[in-house]
C-alpha cells in the first residue's frame with residue numbers, strides 16, 4: 576500500500592499520536608515509512624510535521640512533509656483568508672507524490688475532521704479523494720463516539736473515499752460506553768475497528 580490518510584472525528588482526537596504509533600509499527604515490520612501533514616495551522620511549537628519529523632528522525636525536507644504552513648490556529652479556509660493567501664492543492668499532491676518515491680508507505684495526517692474547509696468549496700474529504708488513498712478514522716473511545724464516527728464515515732463514503740478501518744483512541748477503562756462502542760460501530764458501519772489504544776499518561 577503506498578499511502579494511508581489518518582483522519583479523525585475531531586481535532587485533538589489523537590491523529591498525531593496514531594500516525595506516530597503506526598509509523599513505528601510499520602518500521603518494526605521493516606517498511607520504509609514517510610509521513611506528511613499537508614497543512615499545518617498555528618504556532619511552530621505546535622507543528623505536527625516538525626514533531627513527527629523529529630520523532631521519526633526523517634531526513635525529508637520539512638517543505639515536503641508540510642507543504643502548506645498557516646500562521647493562524649484555524650481551519651485552512653478562514654486562516655488563508657486572514658493571511659490573504661490562496662491555497663494550492665496541487666502543491667500538496669506534488670509533495671505527496673515526491674514522498675511516495677522516497678518511501679514504501681506514506682502516512683498522511685489530516686487536519687481536524689473530514690468536513691474542515693481547505694477552501695470555500697474543498698474540504699479534507701475532497702483532499703483524501705484527490706490523493707487517491709484509503710482512510711483510517713481515529714475516534715475517541717468513550718461516550719459520543721458512535722455518532723461522530725458514523726457521521727465521519729458517511730461523509731467519506733459520500734466523497735468516494737475508501738475507509739479501511741477505525742482506531743479508537745484513549746481507553747481509560749473507567750467509561751462503560753468504552754466496552755460496547757467498538758462492536759456497535761463495526762455492526763452499524765461494516766468497517767473494522769483495527770486498534771483500541773489506551774490512554775498512556
Ligand SMILES: Nc1ncnc2c1ncn2[C@@H]1O[C@H](COP(=O)(O)OP(=O)(O)OP(=O)(O)O)[C@@H](O)[C@H]1O
Pocket residue numbers: 583585586587588589590591592593623685686687744745746772773774775776
Ligand atoms: N492514547 C493516548 N495516550 C496519551 N496521550 C494521548 C493519547 N492520544 C492522544 N494523546 C495526547 O492528546 C493530545 C492530542 O492528541 P493529538 O495531538 O494526537 O491529536 P490530533 O488529532 O493530532 O490533533 P490535531 O487536530 O491538532 O492535529 C496530545 O497531547 C497527545 O499527546
Ligand SMILES: [Mg+2]
Pocket residue numbers: 590591592623684
Ligand atoms: Mg495532530
